Amino acid sequence: MKILVGLGNPGSKYAETRHNIGFRFLEEIAKSEGLHFSEAPRFRAQTATWHSPEGKVLLVKPQTFMNNSGESVAPLSRYYNIEPKDMIVVYDDLDLPSGKLRIKKGGGHGGHNGLRSLHQHLDNTDYTRIRIGIGRPQHSDITAWVLGKGNEDERADEARIFHALEEELADILAGNTDTAANHIHLKLNPS
Numbered sequence: 001m002k003i004l005v006g007l008g009n010p011g012s013k014y015a016e017t018r019h020n021i022g023f024r025f026l027e028e029i030a031k032s033e034g035l036h037f038s039e040a041p042r043f044r045a046q047t048a049t050w051h052s053p054e055g056k057v058l059l060v061k062p063q064t065f066m067n068n069s070g071e072s073v074a075p076l077s078r079y080y081n082i083e084p085k086d087m088i089v090v091y092d093d094l095d096l097p098s099g100k101l102r103i104k105k106g107g108g109h110g111g112h113n114g115l116r117s118l119h120q121h122l123d124n125t126d127y128t129r130i131r132i133g134i135g136r137p138q139h140s141d142i143t144a145w146v147l148g149k150g151n152e153d154e155r156a157d158e159a160r161i162f163h164a165l166e167e168e169l170a171d172i173l174a175g176n177t178d179t180a181a182n183h184i185h186l187k188l189n190p191s
Contacts, residue, residue, distance in 0.1 A: 001055065001056045001057070001058060001080060001082060001086070002054075002055065002056070002057045002058070002082070002086045002087070002088065002173055003057070003058045003060055003073070003076070003077060003080070003082050003086065003087045003088070004026065004029075004050075004057050004058070004059050004060065004087075004088045004090070004173075005022070005060045005061075005062070005069075005073055005087060005088065005089045005090065006022030006023045006024070006025055006026035006027075006059070006060070006061050006089075006090045006091075007022035007023070007062070007066055007069055007089065007090065007091040007092075007114040007115075008020035008021070008022050008023035008024075008061065008062075008066065009065050009066050010061075010063040010064075010065065014147070016149045016150075017146065017147050017148060017149060018092055018134040018145065018146050018147075018148060018149070018150055018154075019066060019092055019134075019146040019147055020092075021090070021091070021092045021132050021134065021158065022061075022089070022090040022091045022092065022114075022132075023061050024158070024162075025090045025130075025132070025162055025165065026048075026059045026060075026061055026090070028162050028166065029050065029059060029166065029169075030048050030050075030059060032166065033050055033052075035048040035049070035050055035059065036048060037059070037061065040076070042075075043060075043072050043075055043076040043079070044062065044063050044064050044071065044072045045060050045061060045062050045063055045064075045072045045073075045076060046060075046061040046063060047059060047060050047061075047076075052169075052170075052173065053170065054170055054173040054174055055173070057173065058076075058080065058082075060072070060073065060076060066113055066114045066117075067113040067114065067116075067117055068117050069114045069117045069118055070117035070118040070119070070120050070121030070122065071117065071121060073087075073118055073121070073122070074118070074121035074122050077122070083123075083126075084122050084123065084124050084125065084126045084127040085105075085126045085127065087127040087128070088127065088128040088129075088130060088172060088173070089114075089115070089118065089127055089128070089129050089130065090130040090132065091112060091114055091115065091129070091130070091131060091132070092131075092132055092133075092134045092146065093110075093112070093131035093132060093133050093134065094134060094135070094136045094142065094145075094146070095110070095133075095136065096131055096132070096133025096134075096135070097133050097135045098133050098134060098135045098150070098153070098154045098157045098158075099133060099157035099160065099161065099188065100132075100133035100188075101130065101131065101132050101133065101161050101164075101165065101184060101188070102129075102130075102131045102181070103128065103129070103130050103131075103172065103177045103180060103181040103184070104128070104129055104131075104177065105126065105127070105128050105129075105177055106125055106126045106127070107125065107129065108125070109125075115129070128172065128175075128177055130165065130172070132158070132161055133157075134146065134150070134154070135154075160188060161184075161188065164183075164184045164187040164188055165184060167183075167187070168180035168183050168184050171183070
């Protein structure tokens, strides 16, 4: 079994914000696969179980707010006996422009508070990260930026990334992250 975590903040107030791109990606998968999220109060999360061709995948949207995501994800992964190496985390990244995506296994938190919380609560940081670019504001406050809604161009970028990512999810779930990243790059940057 794998865990696919989307990071974000709970509640309709945050649903369309840049910071909730991880939640929106999981909601897109759920819509495509006919899945419904259920409350998992014990883990302070919403979850959906996906019987994918690559095996069982638990989709997780922590309901702890971004900065405390580890308080939800770590107990859930221990309960299901899932190692970080079988975890994929999707989140927003200020250091990537809108329309860009990076996939990598392991590493630091890069200043992202959601990842910082995961690092504090997980046994190791050997999970796969899918960073989706939201860009960095030129002159405005970063908090206002991440908690703001993307414009029409950003939404179009998001839709293209979600589509490309969904097409390569089988490889990502199988651990073939380099192959998936290369395919996504070609889809998003056709010559």
